Structures are given as C-alpha cells and as structure tokens.
Amino acid sequence: MSVLDDIIAGVAEDLEARRQAVPLKQMRERARAAAPALDAFAALGGNDNPRGELRVIAEVKRSSPSKGALADIADPASLAASYERGGAAVISVLTEQRRFGGSLADFDAVRDVVRIPLLRKDFTVDEYQIWEARAHGADLVLLIVAALDDAQLKDFLALTHELGMNALVETHTQHEVERAVAVGARIIGVNVRNLKTLDVDRSVFAPLADSIPSGALVIAESGVRDAADVEQYAADGANAVLVGEALVRHNDPAATIADFAQTGRKAIAARQMHGKD
Numbered sequence: 001m002s003v004l005d006d007i008i009a010g011v012a013e014d015l016e017a018r019r020q021a022v023p024l025k026q027m028r029e030r031a032r033a034a035a036p037a038l039d040a041f042a043a044l045g046g047n048d049n050p051r052g053e054l055r056v057i058a059e060v061k062r063s064s065p066s067k068g069a070l071a072d073i074a075d076p077a078s079l080a081a082s083y084e085r086g087g088a089a090v091i092s093v094l095t096e097q098r099r100f101g102g103s104l105a106d107f108d109a110v111r112d113v114v115r116i117p118l119l120r121k122d123f124t125v126d127e128y129q130i131w132e133a134r135a136h137g138a139d140l141v142l143l144i145v146a147a148l149d150d151a152q153l154k155d156f157l158a159l160t161h162e163l164g165m166n167a168l169v170e171t172h173t174q175h176e177v178e179r180a181v182a183v184g185a186r187i188i189g190v191n192v193r194n195l196k197t198l199d200v201d202r203s204v205f206a207p208l209a210d211s212i213p214s215g216a217l218v219i220a221e222s223g224v225r226d227a228a229d230v231e232q233y234a235a236d237g238a239n240a241v242l243v244g245e246a247l248v249r250h251n252d253p254a255a256t257i258a259d260f261a262q263t264g265r266k267a268i269a270a271r272q273m274h275g276k277d
C-alpha cells in the first residue's frame, strides 16, 4: 500500500465517525447558514488583479508523514495572524489528524482571527468533507488528483464551485495536469512531493507549470526551504507558492513571507523582461 492509500484509509475511517455524529443533511444546513466564501481565485492573482506579484499560501502544519513533528504550535490562531500580517494571500490549515496532527478545531481557531481566504487542507475523498469545509467557513478545498477518479474529480469540483468556493487541484505528473485541465480546474497545484513515496523532486515543477494553460493559476507546492527556492519557482512560472515547514520552523514567519513575496516579485519581473510571459 502506498503512503497515500494508507492516509486515505485513515481519513475515510475518521470521516465515518464524524458523519455519524453530524449527518450530511445537518452538515448541509450548517454550510448553507455559513457566511459566504471569500474569492480565493482573486486573492491568488486571478484575472482582474495586477500581474507581477507572487502570492504566498502559508500553511499551519504541525507534523508530516515524512518528518514527524515539525513544530509545537501552541496557538494556531496567533501563527495564522502572523501569516496574515506578513502578507500571505491565503492561509492553509491541515485538518488531517493521523499523519499531519491537524484538526477542524485548528481550522476554526484560525477562521476566528483571519479575514483572508482559508484553505481546508485535507484528503478529500467524499462530498461530505466539502460540505463540512464550507460549514466551517472554508473558502478553498484541496482536491488531490491522484486520490480521485475522473467522475469524483468532476463532481467534487462542481460541488465546490456550487458552494461558492474554489478548489486547489493538486497534481504531480503530466497526466494528472491533463486530468485537472479536462475538468476545468482554475487553480492547479504542482506538488513536488510524490505522495506515494514522499520524495521531493523540485525539478518536476517547471515542465508541468509550462503545460498549464494561461487561464489557470499555477501553485508551486512543497519543498520551499528559502528565498532561493521561491525565486526558482517564480522564474519557472508559479503564481503562488504554498509553504509549510519553512514557516512553522521559522521564528519570524511574517518577515519570511514578506521576504518570499519580494523575492518572487523580482523573479517575475526578470521573467517578464525576458519575454517569457
């Protein structure tokens, strides 16, 4: 069994317990009563926004399957507030519990204090999780192409849009990018970490980013250690970078985000000067 299969089995089990506690019908009512979703597509530099900016998606991440505990985050809300202060465009909160140490309680705590769009970062395998994300005030959900068949991908994306949210549609191969594009994904992530083996290979980003049509936003996910990595992703066509570990381990995440955004802006300006856009 791959790591991804193993994670998904745990997610499905935990999800059943939550569905027992709050049935779908009730979760739908909660979702319909929630404040409307914020426009994450615009926040990430969508069509009408000025070009030339690199956006940062800053992640609240306690642990990872590859590295174990990353940081002792006593107060996810204050960490998220510092992300917002540093200029993050979107905040991602891991809610998967078994491998990433996240929870919907973390998500709720963050939702209470920040005004920018929030990504509920989990392994979506059932429509219940999409209603649940909206009920908790999420603006974006994660859809991992490798974890879904085409029908699920299409249905989950449609439901996400119906609820006024956006989806970060995550890919790792050329074929997955094609599947994401085929269902009309507007925000496409290239995760340089292979979720089946957990290996990070930054070189997968550039060719995949190149193959994403210009109407969709391109998000570079994983493996950002420092400004040099941000510079490379921006030079290779990223509209935004998704950063977890480097921020939770840093003692001044706000300054780090500001630094990454500035580095990205310069790299994009250089790219445009060379006529690559």
Ligand SMILES: O=P(O)(O)OC[C@@H](O)[C@@H](O)c1c[nH]c2ccccc12
Pocket (backbone or CB within 6 Å): 059, 061, 121, 122, 170, 191, 221, 222, 223, 224, 242, 243, 244, 245, 246
């Ligand atoms: O901590 P990093 O290397 O900066 O990575 C962040 C993010 O890309 C990573 O957490 C991630 C990308 N896709 C995922 C899917 C599920 C869980 C986690 C992830």
